[in-house]
Amino acid sequence: MRHYVSRKKDEEVMTALSSYKEVVSSRAMNIVDVCVVQCFLSFFLYFQLHDITRTLIASLGTVALLFLLFVISFTKKQPS
Numbered sequence: 001m002r003h004y005v006s007r008k009k010d011e012e013v014m015t016a017l018s019s020y021k022e023v024v025s026s027r028a029m030n031i032v033d034v035c036v037v038q039c040f041l042s043f044f045l046y047f048q049l050h051d052i053t054r055t056l057i058a059s060l061g062t063v064a065l066l067f068l069l070f071v072i073s074f075t076k077k078q079p080s
Contacts, residue, residue, distance in 0.1 A: 035068035 038061065 035064045035071070038064035
């Protein structure tokens, strides 16, 4: 009886972990989408604005691009 309860709890834990992994991966994809949009907007607006705003937009775009590359490299290293 104790072995059955232990196995049942293990199955529940594995189910919870797999659903958590799905949620995390979907949220990571949302972050990736936001970063891609931020990069495109930053580099598009860079050519349309004044000098000080250009510096701000370019730095935001660079940060978004670096974060995007970090997220992509982090998600590719994990086994699926």
